[in-house]
Amino acid sequence: MIPDSGWFTEICEECGSAFSIKLKEKVHEEQTPYQYIEIYETETFGTLMTLDGLVMVTDKDNFIYHEMMVHPALFAHPDPKRVLIIGGGDCGSLREVLKHGTVELAEQVELDERVTRVSEKFFPELTESNNDPRARLHFTDGIKWMADAKPESYDVIIVDSTDPVGPAAGLFSEAFYRDCFKALRAHGIVVGQSESPLFHASIIKSMRGALRAAGFQDVATLNFPQCSYPSGWWTATLACKDASLSDFRQDAAAHKDFPTRYYNPAMHTAALATPEFFPEALG
Amino acid sequence: MIPDSGWFTEICEECGSAFSIKLKEKVHEEQTPYQYIEIYETETFGTLMTLDGLVMVTDKDNFIYHEMMVHPALFAHPDPKRVLIIGGGDCGSLREVLKHGTVELAEQVELDERVTRVSEKFFPELTESNNDPRARLHFTDGIKWMADAKPESYDVIIVDSTDPVGPAAGLFSEAFYRDCFKALRAHGIVVGQSESPLFHASIIKSMRGALRAAGFQDVATLNFPQCSYPSGWWTATLACKDASLSDFRQDAAAHKDFPTRYYNPAMHTAALATPEFFPEALG
Numbered sequence: 402m403i404p405d406s407g408w409f410t411e412i413c414e415e416c417g418s419a420f421s422i423k424l425k426e427k428v429h430e431e432q433t434p435y436q437y438i439e440i441y442e443t444e445t446f447g448t449l450m451t452l453d454g455l456v457m458v459t460d461k462d463n464f465i466y467h468e469m470m471v472h473p474a475l476f477a478h479p480d481p482k483r484v485l486i487i488g489g490g491d492c493g494s495l496r497e498v499l500k501h502g503t504v505e506l507a508e509q510v511e512l513d514e515r516v517t518r519v520s521e522k523f524f525p526e527l528t529e530s531n532n533d534p535r536a537r538l539h540f541t542d543g544i545k546w547m548a549d550a551k552p553e554s555y556d557v558i559i560v561d562s563t564d565p566v567g568p569a570a571g572l573f574s575e576a577f578y579r580d581c582f583k584a585l586r587a588h589g590i591v592v593g594q595s596e597s598p599l600f601h602a603s604i605i606k607s608m609r610g611a612l613r614a615a616g617f618q619d620v621a622t623l624n625f626p627q628c629s630y631p632s633g634w635w636t637a638t639l640a641c642k643d644a645s646l647s648d649f650r651q652d653a654a655a656h657k658d659f660p661t662r663y664y665n666p667a668m669h670t671a672a673l674a675t676p677e678f679f680p681e682a683l684g
Numbered sequence: 685m686i687p688d689s690g691w692f693t694e695i696c697e698e699c700g701s702a703f704s705i706k707l708k709e710k711v712h713e714e715q716t717p718y719q720y721i722e723i724y725e726t727e728t729f730g731t732l733m734t735l736d737g738l739v740m741v742t743d744k745d746n747f748i749y750h751e752m753m754v755h756p757a758l759f760a761h762p763d764p765k766r767v768l769i770i771g772g773g774d775c776g777s778l779r780e781v782l783k784h785g786t787v788e789l790a791e792q793v794e795l796d797e798r799v800t801r802v803s804e805k806f807f808p809e810l811t812e813s814n815n816d817p818r819a820r821l822h823f824t825d826g827i828k829w830m831a832d833a834k835p836e837s838y839d840v841i842i843v844d845s846t847d848p849v850g851p852a853a854g855l856f857s858e859a860f861y862r863d864c865f866k867a868l869r870a871h872g873i874v875v876g877q878s879e880s881p882l883f884h885a886s887i888i889k890s891m892r893g894a895l896r897a898a899g900f901q902d903v904a905t906l907n908f909p910q911c912s913y914p915s916g917w918w919t920a921t922l923a924c925k926d927a928s929l930s931d932f933r934q935d936a937a938a939h940k941d942f943p944t945r946y947y948n949p950a951m952h953t954a955a956l957a958t959p960e961f962f963p964e965a966l967g
Contacts, residue, residue, distance in 0.1 A: 403686040403693055403702050410686055410704075417728030418911075419686050421693075421702040445700030445883075462882065465959075599745065599911055600728075626909055626917035628701075628882055633916015634909035662961045671954035676748075678945045 409441055409449060411456055413631035416600045420629065422446050422459070429523065433515040435568070440523045446629065448523050450491065452516070452563065458491045458524065462628045466594075467527075468664040469625045469672060470637050471497035474557050474592040475504075476669065477639065477649040481556040482506070485584075487543035487572060489561035490516030493527040495536060498559070500659040507536050512568065514540035544571045550584035558585065560593035565604060573608050578615035578640070585642050591617070595638040597631055598624055602682040605636060609683060612640040621646040622683060623672035625663070647673070692724055692732060694739055696914035699883045703912065705729050705742070712806065716798040718851070723806045729912065731806050733774065735799070735846065741774045741807065745911045749877075750810075751947040752908045752955060753920050754780035757840050757875040758787075759952065760922065760932040764839040765789070768867075770826035770855060772844035773799030776810040778819060781842070783942035790819050795851065797823035827854045833867035841868065843876035848887060856891050861898035861923070868925050874900070878921040880914055881907055885965040888919060892966060895923040904929040905966060906955035908946070930956070 403410055403421045410421040422443050429440035441449045447460025458466075471494050475481045482505045484498050490511040498507045511517055517538065521528045530536060539546070547558075558581050565573040572593065581591045591612070595605045609620045617640035627635035639646055654666040686693055686704045693704040705726050712723035724732045730743025741749075754777050758764045765788045767781050773794040781790045794800055800821065804811045813819060822829070826843075841864050848856040855876065864874045874895070878888045892903045900923035910918035922929055937949040 402688045403695075403704065405685045408702070410702075412686075415728075417706040417726060419691070419693075419702075419704040419706075421686065421704070423700040423702075443700060445698075599909075624909075626882075626907075626915075628915045628917060632909075632911045634911060660960075663959045665958075665960050667957035668959055671957035674950035674954035675948075676946045676951055677943075677948050 409443070409451065411454065411631070413600070416631045418631065420456070420631065422449060422629070429519060431515065431519070433513050435513040438515060438519055440519060450520070450523065455564070456629045458493065458527070459629050460524075463493055463527070464662045465625055466627050466635065467493035467497050468661050469623055470494050470559055470561055470592060470594060472654070472661065472664040473623055473637070473649065473669050473672065474559065474590045474639055475501050476654045477641070477646055478557055478590050479588055479650070483555045484508070484557045484559065485510065485555045486559045486561055487547070488512070488563070488569070489559065491520040491524055491527050492517060492531055493524075494559055494561045496527055496530045499530040499533045499535060502658070504535060508539065509536070510539045510541060510543045510546045512540070512542055544577055547577060547580035547584060550580065552583050553586040555584050556586055556589055558589070558591040560591065562594060564596065573604070573611065575611040575614045578612050578617070582616045582642060587642065588644055589642040590639055592637055592639040595622060595636045597634055598636055598676070598679065598682070599632045599634055605638060606682070606684040608638055612638070617641060618643050619646045621673055622679070624676070625672050692726070692734065694737065694914070696883070699880075699914050701914065703739070703914065705732060705912070712802060714798065714802070716796050718796040721798060721802055723802060733803070733806065738847070739912045741776065741810070742912050746776050746810070747945045748908055749910050749918065750776035750780050751944050752906055753777050753842055753844055753875060753877060755937070755944065755947040756906055756920070756932065756952050756955065757842065757873050757922055758784050759937045760924070760929055761840055761873050762871055762933070766838045767791070767840045767842065768793065768838045769842045769844055770830070771795070771846070771852070772842065774803040774807055774810050775800060775814055776807070777842055777844045779810055779813045782813040782816045782818060785941065787818060791822065792819070793822045793824060793826045793829045795823070795825055827860055830860060830863035830867060833863065835866050836869045838867050839869055839872055841872070841874040843874065845877060847879065856887070856894065858894040858897045861895050861900070865899045865925060870925065871927055872925040873922055875920055875922040878905060878919045880917055881919055881959070881962065881965070882915045882917055888921060889965070889967040891921055895921070900924060901926050902929045904956055905962070907959070908955050
């Protein structure tokens with residue numbers, strides 16, 4: 402038995418499974434206008450943030466997710482200068498974006514300012530670049546932001562969202578991707594987290610279809626481990642406006658002037674490799 | 685709360701985490717001279733076998749583990765004819781080995797015959813090749829088998845064992861690897877499951893050191909997702925007697941005349957890619 406006391410447990414109904422993390426103590430909780438935030442200190446995962454009872458980030462394994470949401474897209478783009486992050490309130494993706502010297506502007510549009518303020522307190526590593534002069538944090542609706550965005554104003558758009566239910570569902574729609582397409586400049590790339598290949602293949606398939614329908618010329622799904630998300634295996638799906646995603650700036654990635662813990666050019670290529678069951682399952 | 689009733693739960697003490705699978709019913713249990721076997725029908729993972737309360741195999745995700753324990757080693761060998769499996773009582777690795785037309789003999793040495801007999805009843809897919817004329821099943825101690833093995837009698841040795849505690853601990857020792865080295869012919873390869881890179885890096889490091897100390901010229905660690913094992917991220921470590929493991933029979937792998945669901949040449953290369961933190965963590 403896993404009791405409620407002393408453990409955090411997330412049940413994934415569609416997976417028929419649950420993942421539990423042993424806790425030291427709850428250090429913060431609050432109801433925001435949008436969701437319930439809880440922060441725990443854990444035995445082995447460092448600090449844990451949950452939103453409405455779902456794991457968002459842990460100290461232990463967030464590096465894989467954040468690095469894979471950012472570096473493949475930025476190294477696949479020839480010269481990423483203007484980057485937009487939709488969601489991403491814990492600021493881990495923003496930090497990775499700002500490691501790139503080519504980036505002149507990194508805008509982040511998070512619905513819930515409290516997620517960012519709480520992260521600033523409990524995840525100082527993830528938020529360490531929030532005061533970078535290239536960073537601009539907006540707290541408003543990402544779907545409306547994209548609908549209003551100036552055409553050809555971004556090089557890379559990163560959709561670092563919660564699961565495609567509730568307010569985040571619109572971030573997986575063809576209409577939203579059309580707005581992304583319009584807002585991207587030549588060679589522009591959008592990337593979004595796309596759930597587990599073992600349990601959510603239909604979501605990935607539908608997302609890939611919506612991206613193609615919105616006009617993107619190439620679509621690619623990266624897969625990588627993510628211990629604290631359902632099934633421990635996760636994906637990000639990229640789409641490029643007008644070029645192939647098979648190529649990326651390998652030399653720049655090999656000689657990057659910043660540290661990573663998971664990403665390198667070999668892992669970029671590895672994440673693009675498609676297990677034998679992918680083509681049929683992901684359409 | 686995850687109650688005992690209706691759920692199977694495995695707690696990983698050193699991970700500070702637990703993984704639970706929703707059950708339909710328990711369909712079998714028995715105490716053997718070696719361990720306690722339980723078989724469940726689950727909501728979404730198909731049939732589940734546990735040994736002493738630890739997940740061994742589920743219908744849902746065993747294909748990744750079994751394919752990655754077998755095909756990289758067999759395609760890295762120029763002409764694998766004689767294959768030995770130590771452990772592997774569920775016979776899933778044996779089935780993958782026998783898919784290779786080069787294989788003339790596949791011997792399996794499992795300590796606990798009951799694991800195989802129970803698997804024949806509850807995992808008919810995994811055991812479907814047990815009557816292949818090239819297969820020979822022995823039920824005895826694998827450590828002693830290796831100590832007594834004729835020199836230069838195998839091309840590939842697959843150590844498909846439980847965790848390195850209790851009776852399986854000896855399967856991770858330098859002495860055992862020396863016996864493997866002796867029993868392998870030229871170009872011979874040994875491969876063993878080597879736990880989670882996120883939580884058991886010290887085991888992988890010690891295993892790699894023991895393999896090198898035993899005389900193996902090249903050592904490589906493959907990483908792949910495995911949802912139902914702790915952390916959802918797993919490894920297998922290969923060692924070759926006298927050649928590099930970077931090369932493998934890519935053409936043969938690309939034109940294999942048997943189906944797989946995870947393995948293909950791109951996934952072989954992908955699994956060999958080393959995340960940025962591996963070199964330091966794995967020594």
